Amino acid sequence: MTATPVANSPPPPARLPSRVKLAFGAGDLGPAVATIILSFFQLFFLTTVAGLRPAVAGSIVLIVKIWDALNDPLVGWLSDRTRSRFGRRRPWILFGALPFGGIFFLQWVVPPFDDTGKFLYYLIVALLFSIAFTAVNVPYTALTPELTPDYDERTSLTAYRFAFSIGGSVVAGVLHQVIVRRFCADPNACQIEETRLGYMVAAAIWSITILPFFIWCFAGTHEQYQTSGTYSGASLLTQVAQAFHNRPYLFVIGIYLCSWLAVQMTASVLAFYITFWIQRPDLIPVMLAAVQGSAWIWLFIWNAVSARLGKRAVYMIGMCFWIGVQLVLFFVQPDQVALAVVLGFLAGIGIATAYLIPWSMMPDVIEYEELRTGERREGVFYGFMVFLQKLGLALGLFLVSLALEWQGFDQYAPIGQQPESALIAIRVMLGPLPAIVLILGIVLTAFYPITRATHARTLAQLQERRGQ
16 A cells, blocks of 8 residues: 655644635535525425426435445545645635536426436436535535644634535525525416426526635635645545544544434425425425524534533534424424424524534544544545435435325325325424434434544644654
């Protein structure tokens, strides 16, 4: 096995300039906009707009995620090996931006095909978009540990990242449905052709809007924190196997998978819950604004609290709060519209920790890996995390689609005429089921071994090894 040495240079000052943090944060806006729209509307679009059966629509995203098991770590591995005058990660962000936007748009076109043709069309486009998403997002996420070695600054970077991410999600989540319904003569009874046109126009707007943010991230960041460790020349499979011998990393990916599965399950079923249980489809933008707006506000609050209590404590507090809200949502009745919106706002308090904490844990795990093995493999580590992000989305959509299929959901039935079994399934998937997953995440967090003190010892040992 050969290894390529990394140039030895002293770490930069502990505090990064705000302009660098802002530029870094901007890089996650495009993936966030795409993810929020896919999370909340992809299954709803494929069933009620494109006309596919729920199980068929769910199988599309599941097939794509099977491919992602190779796609995401592979791109991470390749970005570790990239050498250019722009660095290792940033060229991927720049050159992947245009395919990202273009292919995202194609997912919201309804082709004039039969059901088999539509299935193949959406499957191929989804596979292509998965590649484009990975090519941008894996190298982007792997930038975090290369911008600063500081424990709390990395949490701050993650907060800036998700400020853009959640902020973009709020704007896109709210305006997407507003744009779609602008083409409906009656917003509460859209004709199918009007809805299809609305989705196409909205997708075109987002595809164009997100491109400048990728360029801002590319131009405003620089991979300046280098170590005297090595980047392994081992094969991809060998590096993945080595990564899974890193015990803290196993905890982080478990915590993240639980968090993101709960987020995506909730997101996937929310449009169905508002449309067919609350029977107020016009309320979808309001609910999204409540959830994501609250998460955006609380992101900064939890970031400050984390500096005092630590990442593990913040995550556990936030998850306990969120679990309580999810369980109450199950009991909300159709005439309790105000209560539903208030609960959405309260849910955002816990959801903010699901965004913030697992990603801020990742750079610390990579330092532990360098101490343990003498090697750094950010690309592989972050590649698998992005895979888990997309796996959570896929599992959320697939589980929701199967449950709807099994419980007799009718994609052509008007509001108020869904079978009772489908309505119960929608409520269970919004409340008790995500709560169970979150409890598992809390258990994993309780045993997560890296704290601020242990990370400080890791950095001290690394500096001693480097002779700094």
